[in-house]
Amino acid sequence: MTSTDQKPFLSVKDLKVHFSTEDGTVKAVDGLSFDLARGKTLGIVGESGSGKSVTNLTILGLHDPARTQIDGEIVLDGKDLLTATERELERLRGNTMSMIFQDALASLSPYHTIGRQIGETYRKHTGASKKEARARAIEMLRKVGIPQPDMRVDDYPHQFSGGMRQRAMIAMALVCDPELLIADEPTTALDVTVQAQIMDLLKELQQEFGTAIIFITHDLGVIADIADDVLVMYGGRCVERGTKKEVLGSPQHPYTLGLLSSMPSLEGPVDVPLSPIPGSPPSLLKPPTGCRFHPRCAFVDRVGGGRCAGESPVLELTGGRGSACHLPLDRRAEIFADLAAPRHN
Known part of the structure; x- marks a missing residue:
């Protein structure tokens, strides 16, 4: 997500966050990795229950350790947050890292x-x-x-x-001029005028303080306005990563395409119906086998052999760009053509 000559300020590697419940173990985050540089904004997008907020509460150390199993690595400016004591985290929270919660x-x-x-x-x-x-x-x-x-x-x-x-x-x-700001859907339930003012404010403050920002939302229109890089989450995993222009302009994963197709276009004909994603997000108590999106995916028959249901796709990255999908990468644009999504560059 960051250039090779720029050391990430925040580095998350193979993060797993599981919660123990009476019904079983909830795999809220299941092997998530990303980097974030100073002065940059990472947009994390996905439906409710995809693991967005859980990821960022984990960065802040706000989960109950008695019922939470956390594995992986979270390093903030060289400090491993998962091995930090509660006193060390208290010194960091509100000072070095801070969060804007969704419901003020x-x-x-x-x-x-x-x-x-x-x-x-x-x-x-x-x-x-x-x-x-x-x-x-x-x-x-x-x-x-x-x-x-x-x-x-x-x-x-x-x-x-x-x-x-x-x-x-x-x-x-x-x-306290934090170096890392996590904004958890800060514009939810606000009218569009106030929403635009909040977005402008965050960009101005980032420019002034050089703050690294993680912006959590389900609204790709907001992501198009504020983010430098985009991480798309589904079922506790990252299914696509890249720059804003790459992900929103040329999606590689059917889920990202579905999110874009469900949004109205400002440029296309007004009478074109939206294409909502069928079904509901998976239960993280018993997630689907193989690709977690396959029960809702319109392109399962393009892969064949039951591969989508039986084999979990690997997120393969090239220069910070990639997606976790069994469809042939060189044919995805052609395969997606029938469900072309609005483009946000």
């Missing part, structure tokens, strides 16, 4: 003012006084576009609109 109203405490919640993170990691923390909170609220920040700093979350709460969450995540 559920993530913010209703009992404390916005300013106190932003300032608390700053005080913990910098040792600043209450006065200094308040001034920093006002500065961050101003930076994220909150009007009259010196007054709104004393408001509670319920006094903010949805878009303003999301901005406050971003201010909290960025108050």
